Amino acid sequence: MRTKGLWLLVFAIATVSLALLGLAVGSVHVPLGEVWTALFHRDPQNTFTTIIRQVRLPEVITAATAGAGLAASGLIMQTLFRNPLAGPSVLGISSGASLGVALVMLAQPLWIALPIPRDMLVIAASLAGAIAVLLLIVMADRRVGDGVTLLIIGLMVGYLCSAVISVLQSASAAQALKGYVLWGMGSFAGVDLPRILWLAVPVAIGIIAALVLIKPLNALLLGDDYARSMGVPVDRTRRIAIWTTGLLAGAITAFCGPIAFLGLATPHVARAFVRTSDHSTLMPASILLGCALALGCDLIVRSAGNEMALPLNAITSLLGAPVVLWVLLSGKKWARSN
Amino acid sequence: MGAKQLIMEPLLRTEELAIGYGSQPLLKDIVLDLRAGELTALIGVNGIGKSTLLRTLAGLQAPMAGRVLLHDGVMRSLSAQQRARQVSIVLTGRPQGGMLDVATLVALGRQPWTNRWGSLSPRDHEVVESALKRAGATHLRDKSLDTCSDGECQKVLIARALAQSTPVMLLDEPTAFLDLPNRADIVRTLRTIAREEKTAILFSTHDLQLALDLCDRLILMRRDGPLWQGTPAEALSSGELERAFSGSGIRFDHANGTHRFMP
Numbered sequence: 001m002r003t004k005g006l007w008l009l010v011f012a013i014a015t016v017s018l019a020l021l022g023l024a025v026g027s028v029h030v031p032l033g034e035v036w037t038a039l040f041h042r043d044p045q046n047t048f049t050t051i052i053r054q055v056r057l058p059e060v061i062t063a064a065t066a067g068a069g070l071a072a073s074g075l076i077m078q079t080l081f082r083n084p085l086a087g088p089s090v091l092g093i094s095s096g097a098s099l100g101v102a103l104v105m106l107a108q109p110l111w112i113a114l115p116i117p118r119d120m121l122v123i124a125a126s127l128a129g130a131i132a133v134l135l136l137i138v139m140a141d142r143r144v145g146d147g148v149t150l151l152i153i154g155l156m157v158g159y160l161c162s163a164v165i166s167v168l169q170s171a172s173a174a175q176a177l178k179g180y181v182l183w184g185m186g187s188f189a190g191v192d193l194p195r196i197l198w199l200a201v202p203v204a205i206g207i208i209a210a211l212v213l214i215k216p217l218n219a220l221l222l223g224d225d226y227a228r229s230m231g232v233p234v235d236r237t238r239r240i241a242i243w244t245t246g247l248l249a250g251a252i253t254a255f256c257g258p259i260a261f262l263g264l265a266t267p268h269v270a271r272a273f274v275r276t277s278d279h280s281t282l283m284p285a286s287i288l289l290g291c292a293l294a295l296g297c298d299l300i301v302r303s304a305g306n307e308m309a310l311p312l313n314a315i316t317s318l319l320g321a322p323v324v325l326w327v328l329l330s331g332k333k334w335a336r337s338n
Numbered sequence: 339m340g341a342k343q344l345i346m347e348p349l350l351r352t353e354e355l356a357i358g359y360g361s362q363p364l365l366k367d368i369v370l371d372l373r374a375g376e377l378t379a380l381i382g383v384n385g386i387g388k389s390t391l392l393r394t395l396a397g398l399q400a401p402m403a404g405r406v407l408l409h410d411g412v413m414r415s416l417s418a419q420q421r422a423r424q425v426s427i428v429l430t431g432r433p434q435g436g437m438l439d440v441a442t443l444v445a446l447g448r449q450p451w452t453n454r455w456g457s458l459s460p461r462d463h464e465v466v467e468s469a470l471k472r473a474g475a476t477h478l479r480d481k482s483l484d485t486c487s488d489g490e491c492q493k494v495l496i497a498r499a500l501a502q503s504t505p506v507m508l509l510d511e512p513t514a515f516l517d518l519p520n521r522a523d524i525v526r527t528l529r530t531i532a533r534e535e536k537t538a539i540l541f542s543t544h545d546l547q548l549a550l551d552l553c554d555r556l557i558l559m560r561r562d563g564p565l566w567q568g569t570p571a572e573a574l575s576s577g578e579l580e581r582a583f584s585g586s587g588i589r590f591d592h593a594n595g596t597h598r599f600m601p
Binding site: 079082211212214215218219221222223225226228229230231232233271275276277278280 | 393396397398417418419420421422423425426427429433434436437438439442443446447449450452454455456457502
């Protein structure tokens with residue numbers, strides 16, 4: 001128990017250090033002392049202050065928020081579907097959200113007349129897409145009840161969404177297309193400070209819900225019947241879990257693009273450290289590690305420099321895919337799909 | 339409340355209960371009762387509805403007709419949490435469980451009593467420790483369920499049900515897949531728990547001999563007649579046991595109290 005608490009501390013320290021590093025590193029190097037000054041002393045004359053406050057702080061907050069939210073939603077899905085390979089990007093949920101975003105970004109003429117802020121429109125479309133796919137997956141889960149089939153269904157939904165998106169792309173204007181393709185590569189850099197609440201509020205609600213779900217998710221580890229016999233309202237818990245994961249994945253995808261593997265791989269890495277499925281340890285561990293990993297990936301993207309324009313999704317896949325392979329090949333009982 | 343009164347009062351009873359799935363009940367007009375401090379064995383051939391009966395008594399599925407009464411209150415009218423404080427269950431087989439050590443798994447049994455976050459009070463820790471001890475699983479506390487043998491796993495699951503601190507405990511074939519010493523060990527453990535914790539315990543089993551020797555009462559399920567409940571001595575003298583297995587190529591030997599297999 002002691003060592004488990006220790007890992008939480010380690011992850012928290014890693015998150016804070018990577019966040020500070022994220023503020024310091026970039027095309028212009030800012031010394032840590034200046035980072036401190038820029039954060040806590042308002043000095044509009046200082047160029048560092050502008051860089052830190054206007055550019056890097058929003059990016060660091062976005063990365064940490066997205067990492068935390070994706071990790072929480074990945075862990076909830078893995079327990080809910082009793083499937084170690086569940087995650088927002090695998091089950092087609094990110095694809096559903098992408099389709100929603102594509103409808104807004106590519107079919108702009110349809111929406112432009114509406115008196116709704118564009119951010120809200122993108123979020124709403126992304127959430128709708130994510131939750132629609134989740135509901136479909138839940139229905140499929142009831143019917144097939146088999147992990148591998150479920151993953152293939154998620155894959156097919158992903159293909160379907162991509163196909164519709166391709167059709168939309170072929171019919172859209174060059175400018176809109178460029179915007180959408182850039183969004184699809186994933187980035188934590190696209191959210192400026194005034195808009196960050198649009199991302200932070202839904203994710204905060206989702207993470208609070210994830211923490212409230214800790215107790216029923218633990219009971220669900222033993223299966224639905226045991227959970228019911230221990231007083232867990234299983235159907236209500238499932239509903240809350242689905243809306244929570246939809247909210248997290250949808251909001252994050254709307255702003256950062258469909259980020260691959262972070263939601264799927266983070267709970268596995270966290271589990272390898274804390275060595276328990278007990279959500280009262282694993283949930284905070286995954287959330288903190290999600291922050292740290294997202295900040296780390298963002299740091300890699302940025303240290304490559306502006307000229308290279310390294311896509312975030314390439315980095316998360318390079319790091320995440322081997323983790324999933326390791327989970328599959330290590331053949332541990334808790335890691336195999338049932 | 340005196341111990342004597344507890345023993346007389348049924349903790350759980352049924353009224354004209356019908357169980358099953360779909361439109362056709364598996365079994366109807368079930369009348370049975372479970373009393374504090376008594377170990378009852380549920381006996382019947384495969385597929386007759388033992389698991390369905392246990393699941394219905396535990397509130398995991400709705401009765402098709404009739405009702406289950408706990409302390410003379412209707413079970414369906416209780417909230418999920420209230421019900422979980424009254425009845426615990428050990429299901430057949432090994433739950434997947436993820437990566438949980440035994441102590442954490444047993445502590446899950448405290449869920450109906452803990453707060454929203456499931457945090458354990460010193461009192462909860464005491465209950466968990468005593469449950470592990472009662473079930474003979476203290477030495478397993480740091481193992482993971484995956485590395486436990488079938489007998490050990492059964493003890494751990496019994497400890498989890500004990501940690502739930504319910505007056506009624508139901509178990510679905512806790513002795514399946516076990517060798518004879520382990521089977522005897524499990525049933526003896528259940529008997530001690532029933533006696534010392536004043537729990538009403540009902541478990542389904544195919545171990546007739548163990549049931550006759552160690553249980554206070556038997557419930558016999560038959561396809562062609564009503565469910566029968568009584569003491570082992572009554573079951574033997576009334577010929578109910580013979581009838582329960584009639585036509586299955588097995589004869590119950592009255593003199594020895596054992597089955598005889600017909601070629």
